[in-house]
Amino acid sequence: MKKRFGKRDFILIAVLLAAAFVIWLLISRTKFAKGASAVVTVDGDVYGTYPLSQNQEIPIMKDEKRTNILVIKNGKADITEADCPDRLCVHQKPISMTNETIVCLPNKVVVSIEGSTESGIDSIAK
Ligand SMILES: [Zn+2]
Structure with a gap:
C-alpha cells in the first residue's frame, strides 16, 4: 500500500514548524530579558530601566x-543631546558592557549598564 504525501x-509539518518557531521565539525573548539594561538615575533616584535589546529614544526630564x-x-x-554646558556626557562613547557608565555631572544624570551582556546577544540579533 502506497501512502501519498497528503495535505x-x-x-x-506546518503546525510543528510553527510550534518550533514559537518555542524558539520564547527562548530568545527570555535570553533578551536576561540581557543588559540601561539604568538611568537622576539626582540619585532611578528614572527608568531600559533594555538594550530594544531600540528607543528616551528623553530625560x-x-x-x-x-x-x-x-x-x-x-x-x-x-545624544544634553543641555548641560560641558556636554561631556554627549561626547562619551556609547556604552553596552555591564558597569559602564555615562555621567552628566551638571544634570546629575547617570546612565549605567546592568545585567550581563553575553556575547550571545550579538549572534541572536543577527
Ligand atoms: Zn552632560
Missing part, C-alpha cells in the same frame, strides 16, 4: 525640562 501531512536624550540603538546606550 494532512503538510498541515502537520527634570522639573518639566528636558535635560538629556538617551538613545538605545543596536544594543548600546548613548546620550
Whole structure:
C-alpha cells in the first residue's frame, strides 16, 4: 500500500514548524530579558530601566525640562543631546558592557549598564 504525501501531512509539518518557531521565539525573548539594561538615575533616584535589546529614544526630564536624550540603538546606550554646558556626557562613547557608565555631572544624570551582556546577544540579533 502506497501512502501519498497528503495535505494532512503538510498541515502537520506546518503546525510543528510553527510550534518550533514559537518555542524558539520564547527562548530568545527570555535570553533578551536576561540581557543588559540601561539604568538611568537622576539626582540619585532611578528614572527608568531600559533594555538594550530594544531600540528607543528616551528623553530625560527634570522639573518639566528636558535635560538629556538617551538613545538605545543596536544594543548600546548613548546620550545624544544634553543641555548641560560641558556636554561631556554627549561626547562619551556609547556604552553596552555591564558597569559602564555615562555621567552628566551638571544634570546629575547617570546612565549605567546592568545585567550581563553575553556575547550571545550579538549572534541572536543577527
Ligand atoms: Zn552632560
